[in-house]
Amino acid sequence: MARIRAVAQRIIVEKMEQAHPVIKNAVLAELLAPKRIVFIVNPKAGTNLQKHIRKSVEQHLDHKRFIYGIWHTEKAGHAAELAKKAIEEGYEIVVAVGGDGSINEVASALLHTDVALGIIPAGSGNGLAMHLGYGRDVDQAVRKLNNATVKTIDCGLLNGRPFINLAGVGFDGLVAKRMKGSQWRGFMPYFLRSVEAGLSYNAHHCTIETEDRTITGKCFVITVANGPMYGYNFQIAPDARLDDGLFSVVLFRDVPRWQYFAAIPASLKGNIYDAGFVEHFNARRVKITSEGPNFVHIDGESIEMDGELLFEMVPKALKILVP
Ligand SMILES: [Mg+2]
Known part of the structure; x- marks a missing residue:
């Protein structure tokens, strides 16, 4: 990439040397500044x-x-x-x-x-x-x-608050809450808190409404994804694209807990959608109401939010450098 850029830059500089001096100087200044x-x-x-x-x-x-x-x-x-x-x-x-x-x-x-x-x-x-x-x-x-090159990506809003990667409610919101304020950072605390939350969190009855479907039932976690992964290669929404104008919505149905733990290796390989308890679909607008307290996270940060959760897609909202 660096070589292609260098060659392109040299060609442009050569062409510029033959161009009108005013244009040449302006373009060169912009190029080399x-x-x-x-x-x-x-x-x-x-x-x-x-x-x-x-x-x-x-x-x-x-x-x-x-x-x-x-x-x-x-x-x-x-x-x-x-x-x-x-x-x-x-x-x-x-x-x-x-x-x-x-x-x-x-x-x-x-x-x-x-x-x-x-x-x-x-x-x-x-x-x-x-x-x-x-x-x-x-x-x-x-x-x-x-x-790096500049690309334009989408962002999501949850009740008006922007998120870039992932937002959700349920089990992962509880993990975020337990991580909050913790000085101990890195893989182990994250892993242990996830296991701890996985054992103690009980699925809530939820209603999920999008522009073309309504789903009800007990959910362990509902993730609205702009990007595909949490940290450590854990891919919750392997098909999520940052620039397609769509959320990937992923929900875990209520099943015995060992099934969630058993699906961890698949999720690390990007195959979480193969797990029997997973449902996933695309949407631009998602409304979630759930019984019981909401454990909500926005980009991994625990947020206090009561009542209805409204997720809205904002296409092409952010310029970002991509290596
Ligand atoms: Mg997307």
Whole structure:
């Protein structure tokens, strides 16, 4: 990709040399001007991240192509504020350094603007970063930004609140609630809390209405997916595409719990839809009402939300850098 870009750039520069000087200078300036990029770091997202990210950016970012800033969040909600400030200050790329929760905050501020989102995975799950191909390693992800291309993706709204990857209600909402406020991050706590929640959560009676169907019954989890995976390659909606204007809705029917655990290997291989208790379909608009308390998550963050849950698709809402 880098080589193709370099060759293309050289051809354009050669052609430009034969062009009118005014056009030539304007196009060359645009082509060669470094882009302004800012990294928004949530120091709570991982240990030593603050130190590491500066070193990584210094060593691995292409400084001919980018002029960078590194900003740290100081309180909850600060990432969104900083992202808005970056837009006002004319940054062209805002990079969320953190997990899906941090990405959600930054992305929410960038919706419907020309400012592109970049990602450095540094959270517990990193489902979106994994799906887009950023990998799990900070240095590698910084290098991948150098040659990334800008794409436009959809986002979802849950009762008006944006989500980029996944939102849902049920078992996974309970996992998010148990992870909330936990200082212990990484695979093991995530796994243990999932097992714990899997054993204690009881399926609720739900009604799911979309533009073309109504489903009722007891559900263990209902996920409305824009992207396909939680962290750790756990693919809840293997067919979800970020830019097709549709949600993939996935629900688990109420079956004996061992069946959910038995389906974990299949879900890691992207075959969760083969499990007998899974139903899945596409929709642009989903209304969920359920009996009992709602355990809701938006991009892996536990949210208190009572009553009816309305999910709405917003096509082509966000510019994002894809490696
Ligand atoms: Mg989609």
